[in-house]
Amino acid sequence: MKDNIILKTIDLSKNFGSLAALDNVNLEFEYGKITSIIGLNGAGKTTLFNVVTGALKATKGKVIFEGNEITDYPPHKIVKLGISRVFQITNIFPELSVYENVLTSFQVSRGLKLSSLFSKLKEMEGVTKILEVLDLLDKKDLLANQLSYGEQRRLEAAIALATNPKLLLMDEPTGGMTPLESAQTMDFVKKIRDTLGLTIVFIEHDMDVVMRNSEHVVVMDKGRIICGGTPQEVSCDGKVREIYLGVTE
Amino acid sequence: MPRKTHSYLLLLAPIVVLLVILPVLPHFYVFLFCTAYIFGMFALSLDFLMGYGGMPNFGQAVFFGLGAYVVTMAQIWWHVPPILSVIFPYAFVIPLSFALARVSVRGGGIYFALITIIWGDITYRTFFYEWTLGGSDGLRGATTFPLREYYIIILIATVVCYVLIRKIADSQFGMVLRAIRENETRMRFVGCKVENYRMSAFVISSCFATFAGSLYPGLYGGARPELLHWALSTLAVTMVIVGGLGSLVGALIGGFIITFLIEWSTSYLPMGGGYTIAGLILVATLLFMPKGIYPTIKRIWRS
Numbered sequence: 001m002k003d004n005i006i007l008k009t010i011d012l013s014k015n016f017g018s019l020a021a022l023d024n025v026n027l028e029f030e031y032g033k034i035t036s037i038i039g040l041n042g043a044g045k046t047t048l049f050n051v052v053t054g055a056l057k058a059t060k061g062k063v064i065f066e067g068n069e070i071t072d073y074p075p076h077k078i079v080k081l082g083i084s085r086v087f088q089i090t091n092i093f094p095e096l097s098v099y100e101n102v103l104t105s106f107q108v109s110r111g112l113k114l115s116s117l118f119s120k121l122k123e124m125e126g127v128t129k130i131l132e133v134l135d136l137l138d139k140k141d142l143l144a145n146q147l148s149y150g151e152q153r154r155l156e157a158a159i160a161l162a163t164n165p166k167l168l169l170m171d172e173p174t175g176g177m178t179p180l181e182s183a184q185t186m187d188f189v190k191k192i193r194d195t196l197g198l199t200i201v202f203i204e205h206d207m208d209v210v211m212r213n214s215e216h217v218v219v220m221d222k223g224r225i226i227c228g229g230t231p232q233e234v235s236c237d238g239k240v241r242e243i244y245l246g247v248t249e
Numbered sequence: 250m251p252r253k254t255h256s257y258l259l260l261l262a263p264i265v266v267l268l269v270i271l272p273v274l275p276h277f278y279v280f281l282f283c284t285a286y287i288f289g290m291f292a293l294s295l296d297f298l299m300g301y302g303g304m305p306n307f308g309q310a311v312f313f314g315l316g317a318y319v320v321t322m323a324q325i326w327w328h329v330p331p332i333l334s335v336i337f338p339y340a341f342v343i344p345l346s347f348a349l350a351r352v353s354v355r356g357g358g359i360y361f362a363l364i365t366i367i368w369g370d371i372t373y374r375t376f377f378y379e380w381t382l383g384g385s386d387g388l389r390g391a392t393t394f395p396l397r398e399y400y401i402i403i404l405i406a407t408v409v410c411y412v413l414i415r416k417i418a419d420s421q422f423g424m425v426l427r428a429i430r431e432n433e434t435r436m437r438f439v440g441c442k443v444e445n446y447r448m449s450a451f452v453i454s455s456c457f458a459t460f461a462g463s464l465y466p467g468l469y470g471g472a473r474p475e476l477l478h479w480a481l482s483t484l485a486v487t488m489v490i491v492g493g494l495g496s497l498v499g500a501l502i503g504g505f506i507i508t509f510l511i512e513w514s515t516s517y518l519p520m521g522g523g524y525t526i527a528g529l530i531l532v533a534t535l536l537f538m539p540k541g542i543y544p545t546i547k548r549i550w551r552s
Binding site (some may be wrong): 053055075078079080084085087091092093094095096101103104105107108109114116117118119120121159160162163215 | 440
């Protein structure tokens with residue numbers, strides 16, 4: 001195995017009855033890169049994230065993270081190893097404050113001791129730093145459900161970052177956003193990578209966002225990988241143009 | 250005023266009033282207040298589990314009833330002094346609540362509620378039909394305390410219970426529980442083994458319910474199988490919802506209101522009529538104050 005590979009899947013398959021949502025997927029993600037996964041609806045992108053993060057069990061194949069097999073580990077164990085996730089539908093704690101949202105994640109991922117039964121909530125430098133990176137520090141006392149949609153997406157990223165991940169998986173981080181919000185969100189994604197040195201993999205439908213922000217692109221179709229490479233390489237691939245962009249040579 | 254100070258004051262004000270009027274209160278009312286405090290504590294234990302942990306336990310009465318039964322057993326079978334007998338129930342309740350938590354918390358939601366009803370019913374029937382445990386008559390013969398002195402003991406116990414539960418609810422552990430209630434999936438994906446936290450909350454809550462139940466024989470002189478029945482758990486759920494789910498002070502208020510109404514209704518309604526009254530109060534609360542009495546009063550006060 002190459003040393004610079006953080007996550008690798010070997011012949012990874014996931015079947016729902018007779019439907020193969022993932023069909024012998026072989027992928028490698030490099031440390032520190034921003035990779036995007038594209039594909040039509042039903043291509044298996046979210047299923048791939050679900051299997052990698054333990055939300056679904058693989059039917060066949062392996063998931064290797066930093067050289068260790070993590071196939072079918074439960075989600076909480078996978079998070080502790082260093083894989084965190086931002087969901088397609090915003091997944092936050094709406095009735096907790098912004099600060100508590102991130103603090104909960106920060107503390108739980110590092111393990112709470114028995115003494116936590118009586119210990120008060122306290123300010124933590126790490127939490128403040130994450131809120132600062134995501135430009136949410138001035139809203140830390142608001143309830144999460146009082147934030148705008150874009151801010152809630154950023155808060156979810158903050159929750160994921162608070163687990164101290166090495167690899168961040170983001171499922172359509174710009175879904176439902178205006179072009180301006182999308183651009184801002186992707187700026188944050190780059191800022192996160194540059195400041196915290198993470199590897200980021202994101203699923204995206206907006207080709208403009210993909211081409212502008214990815215260093216590597218993976219194209220999926222019907223549960224299979226049909227192409228991978230730099231944005232330029234992928235956009236010139238005939239199969240991709242035919243299946244994804246609807247362009248025939 | 251900070252939220253905590255506010256709720257402490259709301260708790261302390263009636264306590265001070267009740268202590269002042271204690272010497273002139275008729276015997277019946279002192280007894281009634283003692284009962285209300287005990288059931289208020291019971292409702293408090295359930296509010297912690299339901300309001301913070303999001304677990305509607307319809308078998309909570311099992312722990313309340315076991316508290317009462319084991320204290321009585323310790324006194325009449327093993328001749329343990331009354332004061333020491335309140336320690337004994339935990340030897341049974343802690344392992345039992347761990348075991349029940351293991352089988353119950355995995356399901357979550359409606360499955361959790363159904364499982365708790367089932368083991369609540371099994372326990373009730375076991376005690377009801379087992380003659381060595383007193384059968385349908387229950388166990389009698391526990392020492393009762395002079396009423397006015399016991400009133401003060403129960404009052405102090407209620408305050409201690411409230412302060413401890415409030416401390417746990419406001420702690421880091423309490424925050425995690427609230428987060429699990431809000432979004433279980435997200436919690437799993439921040440590295441939380443949700444079942445462990447739920448089990449801990451379950452055991453803590455059952456210990457407080459046991460504590461409330463262990464004070465019952467000192468007032469009534471024994472225990473009866475109805476204390477284990479899921480109908481009593483349902484009554485506690487009603488107390489919590491009427492008072493205000495997740496507010497803790499509300500559980501005490503709900504406990505007081507329902508206990509007083511049930512007691513009052515026994516003079517005018519046939520047996521079991523109290524439960525009908527409690528049901529009607531619940532419906533009225535859900536219609537007119539869906540968040541419960543305490544949060545509604547608090548909101549009006551603040552506005």
